């Protein structure tokens with residue numbers, strides 16, 4: 001069987017999308033000065049005292065004194081050391097470039113200009129390590145902020161967010177930790193997701209056990225996702241949000257990209273860290289066929305562009321399962337085999353993808369829209385129109401499946417109930433779209449509506 005690995009990630013039914021083992025917590029001692037800087041960088045340090053990011057201009061001073069580790073970095077072979085170095089330089093680059101915006105935000109509530117120039121002593125080793133990993137030189141979700149950044153507090157316990165802490169941090173406050181460690185927590189079920197995806201893409205004769213596993217896994221993931229409300233309080237999202245921004249699409253902060261001194265003469269722009277780089281929903285979309293209903297517009301292009309902000313082995317996994325599913329779409333298989341129980345299982349998968357996206361939409365309203373008037377996401381996308389775009393795709397897939405199920409006798413399924421629930425979702429979406437079409441809309445209204453129609457997420 002084909003393997004999807006770079007020595008750090010290995011996408012299979014044992015590791016799912018998580019690294020092969022816990023990421024390194026610190027860099028090898030030869031990078032002492034860099035590790036020292038990272039340890040002293042958070043707004044609130046481990047001992048509670050303020051770090052460089054808390055004080056205007058401090059991170060710039062500390063960075064300028066850092067040795068250039070280019071020669072050491074280029075010799076590294078160990079995948080876990082490479083990932084930790086990428087993480088280190090990503091965090092430092094974001095801290096350095098975005099510190100002025102954060103300071104401005106503290107004073108005015110508005111994001112100010114970031115530092116355009118990334119000094120040579122960090123630009124050169126950062127670009128080198130990103131070339132070695134074949135990713136863009138900017139903070140990402142996989143190696144840097146999320147999956148490659150966790151530590152178990154108690155090694156004999158599991159990957160629940162309460163047992164996880166971040167190796168490198170920006171704010172150092174518990175809302176940042178809860179926010180990003182919950183993403184890792186949700187991924188504790190990714191081995192089963194990958195198992196179901198690989199089985200279904202292999203076109204086995206009976207897809208139902210894998211479809212059942214897919215639906216049940218997504219259900220567990222949704223239950224963990226909902227804990228976001230507790231893991232990270234929405235009012236505190238702005239304490240760290242600025243540091244995960246990218247430069248592509250964020251022209252207010254970086255009007256014309258960043259200069260990587262000593263590397264490129266022209267400015268470069270990359271997308272920021274975002275959950276849109278996570279693999280759960282894209283995998284579910286590809287396998288279930290929701291991806292075939294993505295509308296053809298600029299927002300879908302953004303989503304597909306974000307595929308390139310993933311490790312090469314994960315891109316290869318997506319490309320292989322996409323190709324296999326396009327030759328033999330799941331729904332076609334179920335229809336041609338008159339597999340009605342499989343169709344019901346597929347409907348459950350759609351339901352979980354819908355609940356994930358509708359709950360996630362409520363995150364966006366509360367954590368972002370209620371906190372700031374800045375309408376651009378950290379990944380550099382227009383926020384209010386993005387998520388409904390993909391909710392619509394799930395509803396279209398559901399509709400097509402209903403059409404195929406229609407001929408089956410009502411005794412076999414609770415048709416009326418399922419149709420009513422579908423209609424409810426359509427009404428909810430249309431009403432929400434109406435609310436957010438008003439320029440100065442009140443995000444609270446989105447919540448009231450969700451609660452009224454039975455989709456309260458917390």
Ligand code: HEM
Pocket residue numbers: 182183186225228273274275276277278280281282357360363364367368377378379380381383386387390391
């Ligand atoms: C407070 C929590 C969260 C907030 C505020 C949030 C915010 C956002 C925003 C603004 C986008 C638009 C794209 C962009 O960043 O440019 C997005 C997209 C996305 N996010 Fe999140 N997110 C949160 C949690 C999560 C979690 C826990 C996951 C999964 C583990 C996730 C997965 C995704 C996916 C897959 C997309 C792409 C859109 C789609 O396919 O529906 N997000 N998120």
